[in-house]
Amino acid sequence: MAAVDHVTMQIKNGEFFSMLGSSGCGKTTSLRMIAGFEWPTDGEVYIEGKAMGHTPPFQRKVNTVFQSYALFQHMTIFQNVAFGLEMEGAKEEEIKKRVGRALDMVQLTGMDRRKPKQLSGGQQQRVALARALVKTPDVLLLDEPLGALDLKLRKEMQLELKALQQQLGITFIYVTHDQEEALTMSDRIAVMSKGKVQQMGTPVEVYERPANKFVADFIGESNFLEGKIKSISKDEASVFIPGLNAELVGVPISEGLVKGEEVNVCIRPEKVRIADKHVVNQNMFHARVTNTVYIGADTHIYVDVNGAKLKVLEQNRISRLDPKSFYTVGQEVWLMLMPENTLVLKKD
């Protein structure tokens, strides 16, 4: 089986582009083909309009920040960052100036004489970044560079990386398995699975309009209800859902669906409205709470609608110290599935 199969991606100049997927989806292999560590058996990589063919890595104007940082342990921080410039044959004066600027940029001023082992994980990560950026590449490739950092530092670095990318205007191609990371930083995301691109689009597009069930499930969480299209207009449909024994009216549809087709209706947990009273609405369903999970900022409420299980997410906008302030297991509730917040997807 091919690690990467018929993948076509066009990445714009100055874009922050992410390849998102779980391990083995082909994202790292794609990145390595751009860097030149691996060559495609078929197809071509173009950088700045030039076909790369079998150009070795050291002749590509592309630099990589490795997952393990891959710092040279026997060299100082200065020597690490200067390495790439020395290979270009830059003059000593220029090397000093550019390395200094690169270290300032990643806030490691004054660390130049230390060895990598003397720095923290976050600092080592910055050295790896400076070492790649000092070469002013056309494209910077980042292979899960924040994977080894703890959550808080990772979130800080995400914003920092994004700011740095905007300031420098260099194209970043970022590989990650962390959807939140991809959504936070990217201009566009390619969601990958089994060597193929499942969807390519802005963070809002891939989250709000997932192209298929895989994307809907992989990015964020989704409730899926099986249904059948009863009537269809240009971009809306009425879908009968046997599980609810009801019809959803005016639901946005993805392309290529026909009347009578079996489909998945997808709705995000945070987009399900929950109420303890019935309000007049045609997309309102009677349900029973089966479980609630308090997780700090939000509460997850699991409900049963005529046998169909749904997950609902409610923000804890008010203090939940009083148990009566919230839904309890066994309580009868009403769910509102707003048609504009649901999506009809082709069955896989």
Added chain:
Amino acid sequence: MLQRLRENKSAQGTLLALPTTVWLFVLLIIPLILTLVVSFGKRSPDGNVIYSFTLDNYVRLFGYSTDCPEGQASCFDPLYVNILGRSLSLAFNTTFFVISLAYPLAYFIARAHPKQRNMYLFMVLIPLWTNFVIRVYAWMMLLRKEGAINIILGWIMNALNIPFTPLEMLYTPGAVLVGMIYEFLPFMILPIYTSLEKIDTSLYEAAADLGANSIKTFLRVTLPLSMPGVVAGTILVFIPVMGTFIVSDILGGRQVILVGNLIQRQFLDARDPTFGSAASLILMVLTLIVTYFYTRKFGFGEEIVVA
């Protein structure tokens, strides 16, 4: 008693180190002191040691001689200085050739598929299953006038119609060098392999990514990171080569005399333990000096542990 030992970490340490400490004290420290004492003594006419304090043995070792022509009282005899020099230069040459041969092989093994690596390492170790002396004798069979190499060369020359007289290879400095290289090669391959194998392959990729071609990657990344292995191997090879006498005895005959041979003959043939002791100590000091300067320049080779 046992309970108390369980709680006392430093007593545990002492207990663990005790057997080796006793061993080293009895078999290294005491003999060393004895050697030092004897080296200042005199040889009695019947080959015993007369304990005294004289530097005669050392002076003689560095070329002072009373056995001189035409009524001179004393003169310079380079015999022993030459032996020391020959031993040093042989040790340097052996180490140099062993590194040159071992490094590429270790590199090849470290880069081989993990499944094949163990087989290669196994092959490196196989010769060590045979006794050291027997392996040197095997070289005698190869190098002597009627040996395998001359027979094969004879066949080839015969087939090419070129007149051939068997080469005199045995009992030459070259034979000793070849024997030494062969004997000590595994002790260089293993530590270099260990240090090369530890290098993360992403470092090679990082170097290439930053614009280094394979030669620059080797010189700037691979070589410096494998230096601890080279240093450890050098220590493991240089020191024994300086002292060994078996290889030169068997492959060098009377032609190639090294310090090791000198010491052995002083004790066993010439029956002069005082001079033999002085030569032993000088050998040790010489080795220590070289090792000291070497390790000061290149570090101590963290991988002295042979994998």
